[in-house]
Amino acid sequence: xLIPYFLITIPVIGLIAWLIFRKRSTLNxxxxxxxxxxxxxxxxxxxxxxxxxxxxxxxxxxxxADFLADVNIEGVGTEITDLDRVLIxxxxxxxxxxxxxxRYTNLTNIILYPDTFDENYQFEGExxxxxxxxxxxxxxxxxxxxxxxxxxxxxxxxxxxGNTAIHEFVHLLDNADGATDGVPESLMQHEYAAPWLSxxxxxxxxxxxxxxxxxxxxxxxxxxxFAVASEYFFEKPGELxxxxxxxxxxxxxxxxxxxxxxxxxxxx
Numbered sequence: 001x002l003i004p005y006f007l008i009t010i011p012v013i014g015l016i017a018w019l020i021f022r023k024r025s026t027l028n029x030x031x032x033x034x035x036x037x038x039x040x041x042x043x044x045x046x047x048x049x050x051x052x053x054x055x056x057x058x059x060x061x062x063x064x065a066d067f068l069a070d071v072n073i074e075g076v077g078t079e080i081t082d083l084d085r086v087l088i089x090x091x092x093x094x095x096x097x098x099x100x101x102x103r104y105t106n107l108t109n110i111i112l113y114p115d116t117f118d119e120n121y122q123f124e125g126e127x128x129x130x131x132x133x134x135x136x137x138x139x140x141x142x143x144x145x146x147x148x149x150x151x152x153x154x155x156x157x158x159x160x161x162g163n164t165a166i167h168e169f170v171h172l173l174d175n176a177d178g179a180t181d182g183v184p185e186s187l188m189q190h191e192y193a194a195p196w197l198s199x200x201x202x203x204x205x206x207x208x209x210x211x212x213x214x215x216x217x218x219x220x221x222x223x224x225x226f227a228v229a230s231e232y233f234f235e236k237p238g239e240l241x242x243x244x245x246x247x248x249x250x251x252x253x254x255x256x257x258x259x260x261x262x263x264x265x266x267x268x
Contacts, residue, residue, distance in 0.1 A: 031062070032062050032065035032066055032069065033061060033062065033065060034061045034064055034065050037082060038061075038064065038082065038085075038086050039061065041082060041083055041086040042060075042061070042064070042086055042090065045083065045086070045087065045155050046086070046087070046090045046155060047155075048090070048094050048234065049090065056097075059097075060093060060097065063089075063093040063096075063097065064086070064089040064090065064093055066101075066103075067089045067092050067093060067104075068085060068089050070103065070104070071092075071104065071107055071108065071109065071110060072108065072109045072110070073085060073088060073109075073110045073112065074109065074110070074111055074112070075111075075112045075113075075114075076111055076112065076113050076114075076117075077113070077114055077123070078112065078113070078114045078148065080112060084112060084148065084151070087151050087152070087154075087155055087165065088110055088112070088146070088151065088165060090155075091151070091154070091163065091165030091166045091168075091169055092104065092165075092169050094166055094169075094234055095166060095169050095170055095173055095230065095234070095255060096169075096173065096255075097257065098255050098256030098257040099187070099255070099256060104169075104172055105176075106142065106172055106175055106176065107142060107143075107144060107172055108142040108143070109142060109143050109144070110143070110144045110145075110146060111143060111144070111145045111146070112146050112147075112148055112151070113145065113146070113147050113148065114147075114148050114149070115147055115148070115149045116130040116131055116132060116147050116149070116150075117130075117131050117145065117147065118130070118131060119131065121140075121145065131145070131147075132146075132147045132149075132150035132164045133145060133146045133147060133150060133164045133165060133167065133168045134168065135168055135171050135172060135175070135180075144168055144169075144172070146164065146165055146168065147164065150164035150165070151164065151165050154166065154235075159235055160235070160236070161213075161214075161215065161231060161232045161235050161236050161239070162215065162231050162235065163231045163234065163235055166230065166231055166234055166235075167227045167228065167230070167231050168227075170226065170227040170230040170231075171223065171227055173186070173187065174223055174226055174227070180223045181222055181223055182197075182200060182221065182222030182223045182224075182225055182226040183196060183197060183222070183226075184226070184254060187254050187255070188253070188254055192253070195250075196250055196254075197222070199246060199247060199250055200222055200225050200226070203218075203225070203229075203244070203247060204218065204219055204222075204225055207219055212244075213243060214228060214229060214232060214244075215228050215231075215232075229247060229251060230251060230255075233248065233251040233252075233255070233259060234259060237259035237260045238260060241260060
């Protein structure tokens with residue numbers, strides 16, 4: 001049976017209009033907001049947010065709301081507080097804040113422990129490793145495990161160059177191309193991968209020789225180097241730029257952020 005031409009074109013035109021509207025809505029960003037209590041927690045506990053201008057604060061808040069809508073957070077032996085939610089979401093948003101409307105498609109659930117846990121996801125034991133945070137694999141795929149003690153420390157004056165939660169979210173970014181290998185190909189052009197690897201290996205050699213202030217845990221692998229260096233980039237950008245200017249510049253390009261001046265390259 002032949003269908004009249006106008007009956008075909010009307011649905012097609014409607015579909016095109018809907019796609020255009022959807023694209024424009026995506027480009028305009030999220031309209032979600034957070035409550036005043038969350039805003040107060042951000043201002044009091046998240047130094048990164050505190051340094052943002054008014055426009056970027058609003059964008060950060062919307063990103064926080066989007067993350068909390070997308071990802072489930074639950075506690076093991078502890079009740080989840082508003083501060084837990086705000087700090088976890090901030091840890092997720094900070095590394096991707098220069099990347100537009102990024103979504104962690106490889107994360108569905110975050111499990112918060114009161115303190116450290118072992119490789120069997122149990123509370124810390126006498127013979128087990130004392131783990132502060134990890135991204136699950138295998139049957140735990142899509143899960144992130146965090147220690148509340150480490151989460152709180154990462155946003156305290158005692159943090160130094162470290163932030164465990166940011167470290168774990170950087171692993172997720174690294175894994176977005178299918179491999180957790182320290183080379184986040186989803187965030188960098190192909191021609192920059194080899195220079196980045198070369199820089200990592202030079203710096204890892206300096207660490208092994210005792211000539212670098214980067215946490216020696218970075219020697220574990222290229223993936224751990226990337227995560228540890230990223231903690232440094234977000235926690236102590238001035239110190240990183242002073243002591244490791246080439247590393248600072250490379251990370252600034254990868255994350256599209258100038259953490260010294262809170263300039264976001266995607267918005268320049």
